[in-house]
Amino acid sequence: MEYKPVIEVSDVCFAYDSQEVLHNANIIIHEGSMVAVVGPNGGGKSTLLKLILGLLTPNLGSIRVLGTTPQQASAHIGYVPQYLQFDEAFPVTVNDVVLMGRIERNFFGFYRSEDKNAARNALERVHLDGYQKRPFSDLSGGERQRVLIAQALATEAKILLLDEPTANVDSVVEKQIFALLEELNKEITIVMVSHNLNVVTSSASHIACVNHTSSIVPIDKFTEADIDRAFHPGLAVLRHGSCCPVIDPSRSMSTPHKCGDTIHKKG
Numbered sequence: 001m002e003y004k005p006v007i008e009v010s011d012v013c014f015a016y017d018s019q020e021v022l023h024n025a026n027i028i029i030h031e032g033s034m035v036a037v038v039g040p041n042g043g044g045k046s047t048l049l050k051l052i053l054g055l056l057t058p059n060l061g062s063i064r065v066l067g068t069t070p071q072q073a074s075a076h077i078g079y080v081p082q083y084l085q086f087d088e089a090f091p092v093t094v095n096d097v098v099l100m101g102r103i104e105r106n107f108f109g110f111y112r113s114e115d116k117n118a119a120r121n122a123l124e125r126v127h128l129d130g131y132q133k134r135p136f137s138d139l140s141g142g143e144r145q146r147v148l149i150a151q152a153l154a155t156e157a158k159i160l161l162l163d164e165p166t167a168n169v170d171s172v173v174e175k176q177i178f179a180l181l182e183e184l185n186k187e188i189t190i191v192m193v194s195h196n197l198n199v200v201t202s203s204a205s206h207i208a209c210v211n212h213t214s215s216i217v218p219i220d221k222f223t224e225a226d227i228d229r230a231f232h233p234g235l236a237v238l239r240h241g242s243c244c245p246v247i248d249p250s251r252s253m254s255t256p257h258k259c260g261d262t263i264h265k266k267g
Contacts, residue, residue, distance in 0.1 A: 003030040005064075006159060006189050007052060009214070012061035014047060021047050025061070025214040029206070034185040036200035037193045039210040045193045046082075048210055049161050052191070053079055066158060075104065078152030080145075082164040082193075088137040095132035097147050098122055101154035115154075122150040126180060142173035146180065153184070160184065162192040166199070178203045197227070 054070030065073035
């Protein structure tokens with residue numbers, strides 16, 4: 001069966017001020033994939049997610065999500081952040097948290113029956129049916145993460161993006177969450193940033209290596225060379241095909257490379 005691309009990242013460069021984080025990033029993700037985004041801290045993984053979400057705009061290159069811009073596709077993207085900041089003394093229930101995924105559909109502040117049905121169905125999909133009235137603050141870390149996934153599913157998203165979904169849970173709960181994601185992947189495309197290669201390689205269909213640039217390979221073709229490229233402490237080689245300013249740490253911070261330069265940096 002031919003699966004259509006749902007995310008297309010083409011020659012994307014992005015910089016915070018003068019510090020380039022992504023250079024000529026290219027990734028195509030097809031419908032029904034489960035993609036694990038791996039790479040070193042500071043390599044651009046979370047930035048890539050924010051670009052796909054439309055929260056950031058590329059300096060160069062383009063991003064298409066579901067055939068349109070990330071901003072226009074945002075209603076069809078569910079997002080689970082790495083951390084959730086909230087006041088544990090605030091009396092919010094599980095159902096309240098999940099219904100927050102429907103806020104953009106309700107301009108007048110009232111939840112309709114279809115919103116409540118979507119929230120209930122989302123909780124069933126993450127195996128938390130019956131938890132609606134429980135205080136969110138009373139839940140375990142793994143249960144809270146399931147509620148946040150349910151919140152993202154309540155948007156009726158076609159793509160689910162997760163930033164380190166198991167960063168704050170133990171290994172047992174981590175395996176449970178990945179088992180849940182495998183189950184959800186039968187119905188939805190999943191892209192997740194993860195630090196645990198051992199777990200993601202048993203769950204993902206593709207691995208996207210992001211280390212200031214990017215590559216994506218099917219899991220059965222993921223090799224030690226890909227691991228080295230993703231996690232090597234030094235940036236291997238960047239060849240500039242377009243005018244993207246890149247600051248080389250070995251030079252003066254005020255001296256950008258010219259177009260056509262090649263960076264060789266040993267780890």
